Structure formats: structure tokens, C-alpha cells
Amino acid sequence: MKIEKNVLIMSLFPNEITQLFDQTFNTFKSYEQENPEKFIESVSDNIDAIAVMGGTKVSSELIKKIPNLKIIANYGVGYDAVDVDQATLSNVKVTNTPDVLNDEVADTAVALTLCVYKNISSANNFLLEKKWLKSEFPLSKKFSGTKFGILGMGRIGKTIAKRIEAFNCEICYHSRNEKDVKYKFFSKLEELAEYVDTLCVITPGGEETKHLVNSNILQKLGKNGFLINIARGSVIDQQALIQALQNNIICGAGLDVFENEPNVPDNLMKLDNVILTPHIGSATVETRYDMGKLVYDNVVKMLTTNSTISPVN
Numbered sequence: 531m532k533i534e535k536n537v538l539i540m541s542l543f544p545n546e547i548t549q550l551f552d553q554t555f556n557t558f559k560s561y562e563q564e565n566p567e568k569f570i571e572s573v574s575d576n577i578d579a580i581a582v583m584g585g586t587k588v589s590s591e592l593i594k595k596i597p598n599l600k601i602i603a604n605y606g607v608g609y610d611a612v613d614v615d616q617a618t619l620s621n622v623k624v625t626n627t628p629d630v631l632n633d634e635v636a637d638t639a640v641a642l643t644l645c646v647y648k649n650i651s652s653a654n655n656f657l658l659e660k661k662w663l664k665s666e667f668p669l670s671k672k673f674s675g676t677k678f679g680i681l682g683m684g685r686i687g688k689t690i691a692k693r694i695e696a697f698n699c700e701i702c703y704h705s706r707n708e709k710d711v712k713y714k715f716f717s718k719l720e721e722l723a724e725y726v727d728t729l730c731v732i733t734p735g736g737e738e739t740k741h742l743v744n745s746n747i748l749q750k751l752g753k754n755g756f757l758i759n760i761a762r763g764s765v766i767d768q769q770a771l772i773q774a775l776q777n778n779i780i781c782g783a784g785l786d787v788f789e790n791e792p793n794v795p796d797n798l799m800k801l802d803n804v805i806l807t808p809h810i811g812s813a814t815v816e817t818r819y820d821m822g823k824l825v826y827d828n829v830v831k832m833l834t835t836n837s838t839i840s841p842v843n
């Protein structure tokens with residue numbers, strides 16, 4: 531099926547998805563260009579749709595420069611890098627990729643949690659550096675049976691909770707509104723942080739959640755507490771977190787996301803009570819294909835029927 535419309539692809543998608551776009555539309559790939567901005571300006575009059583990975587900025591200036599734009603299809607459930615208000619003003623639909631990544635991101639959250647409790651990364655290095663020949667690796671902390679707090683009981687938060695049940699943990703959560711779930715609700719994040727052993731962050735990013743986890747919340751989490759962030763770097767005051775980790779105000783952290791990706795501060799990387807991953811929450815072949823296919827399906831639907839599958843505005 532060939533559709534005579536023009537799609538601007540701003541980020542690298544899985545090969546099969548790029549091929550689908552190439553077979554169906556006329557495509558313009560700004561991420562391959564030495565000067566993406568200049569390239570976009572040169573083709574902007576013709577573009578009908580944008581396909582973009584969450585994290586690549588789609589600013590109000592960019593949206594205003596593309597007069598025939600009908601859809602910004604975001605590859606990721608978090609769309610905080612897209613100026614949705616401007617898109618709405620310009621009559622442009624924004625879509626994201628909810629649900630298809632719930633299992634993957636929840637699996638990553640559990641992996642980070644177990645890795646940081648059991649100090650897996652340091653244990654791996656200990657063996658590779660042949661230190662085992664001389665001594666035993668220090669004892670770590672038990673995770674099963676602890677109190678597990680979730681900040682953001684949405685689609686992914688619920689999927690994490692289901693997995694954590696298997697560890698006989700007491701599951702609690704905070705979000706702005708109480709949800710229809712069996713877990714204990716805390717209307718104040720502060721009180722949740724004080725109550726639990728692990729605080730797992732899985733809210734959206736953006737201004738509304740900026741630095742929700744600050745030095746006060748870290749103090750409440752306390753010296754036996756662990757922080758897991760699988761949401762967005764902006765939700766945590768990273769400087770306060772580094773200080774809390776350096777001064778044993780909390781016990782450890784598992785972080786998949788950072789404030790200024792892909793830059794990670796040296797003083798965070800030097801700590802041995804952290805496990806750090808490069809924003810791989812949903813990054814498997816299978817899940818990234820499913821996400822890419824939903825991006826493609828949204829673009830096809832919008833450009834053929836003027837409707838979408840997973841709209842955010």
C-alpha cells in the first residue's frame with residue numbers, strides 16, 4: 531500500500547519499522563542529516579506527519595514551521611519532549627505508545643530493584659577482578675518481604691505491583707488520586723517515603739512532576755531505603771540524590787533515567803551503592819517493534835481516516 535503523504539522521521543526506529551514507513555510513505559529522515567534543523571526547514575512545507583522517539587524535542591517553533599502537519603506520533607508512552615499545547619493550538623494530533631511497553635518497563639524496574647539490593651554489579655566486578663580468590667563478597671540486604679512504595683500507580687505502576695506481589699512485599703503507593711487497587715494509598719508522598727523500604731518512581735515527566743522527589747523525600751526514605759527511578763530524570767532532584775547517596779542518607783539507588791541524558795555526572799558514576807542503566811526501560815527487540823508498529827499504525831490511521839489509535843490531545 532502506497533500513501534502519497536510525507537513523513538518526517540526524526541529518530542532512529544527499528545529497521546522493520548523504518549522499512550514499513552519507507553514502503554508506505556515518502557519519508558524524510560532528519561536524524562541522518564548533519565544539520566537536522568536546516569534539513570527540516572528545507573522540507574517543512576511538504577510534511578504531513580512526524581514520527582519521533584520520546585526524548586527528541588518537538589518544540590513549539592518546530593510545530594509552527596510545518597504548516598500541513600497533522601500528527602506527531604511519539605515512540606514512547608512519555609511525551610514530555612513534545613509541546614502538546616502548541617500541537618493542540620495548531621490542530622495537530624499527538625499520539626503515544628501506551629500499554630505495549632508495560633511488561634518491559636516493569637521487568638526493568640524489578641531488575642534494577644534486585645540488582646541494587648543484591649549489589650549484583652559490584653559482585654560481578656568483584657569476581658572479574660579475581661577478588662574472590664582472596665575474600666568473600668560482603669553480605670547484601672534482603673528484598674523479599676520488604677515494604678515497596680510506588681510513586682505513580684498508572685499502567686506501568688500496576689504492572690510493577692503485580693510482579694512485586696511475588697516477593698511477598700507490602701505494596702503501597704502515592705498518586706494524586708486514589709486508584710481502584712488493593713494496595714495501601716498514601717495521599718502524601720512524604721508519608722509514603724517514610725513508611726516504605728523502596729520507593730519506585732513511575733510518573734510522567736514534565737513540569738508537573740519536576741523534583742517531586744527532593745532532599746526532604748530522600749530524608750524520609752532514610753538510611754535503609756532504596757530509590758528506583760524508571761520514570762524520567764526530571765522527577766528527582768539529581769543533585770540532592772547524589773548528596774543523599776554520598777552521605778548514606780539513603781542506602782542505594784537503581785536509575786534508568788537522568789536529568790540531562792545522555793550525560794550522567796561523574797560523582798554519580800563513582801558511587802558503589804547505585805546501579806545505572808542508559809534509559810533501557812522498554813529497550814528490547816520485541817517491545818520496541820510493538821511500539822514502532824503502534825507509531826506507524828497511528829500515522830496511517832491519521833493520514834487515511836483523520837483519527838488515531840492512542841491520542842494524547
Ligand code: NAP
Binds near residue numbers: 629732811813
Ligand atoms: P500513566 O498510566 O499515565 O500513569 C502515570 C501515573 O502517575 C498515574 O497513576 C498518575 O496518577 C500519576 N501521576 C501523574 N502526575 C502525578 C503527580 N504530580 N504526583 C503523583 N502522581 C502523579 O503512565 P504509564 O503508562 O504508567 O507511564 C508512566 C511514565 O513512565 C511515562 O510517562 C514515562 O515518562 C515513563 N516511562 C519510562 C520508560 C523508560 O524507558 N524508563 C519507559 C516507559 C515509560 P494521578 O493522575 O492520579 O496522579
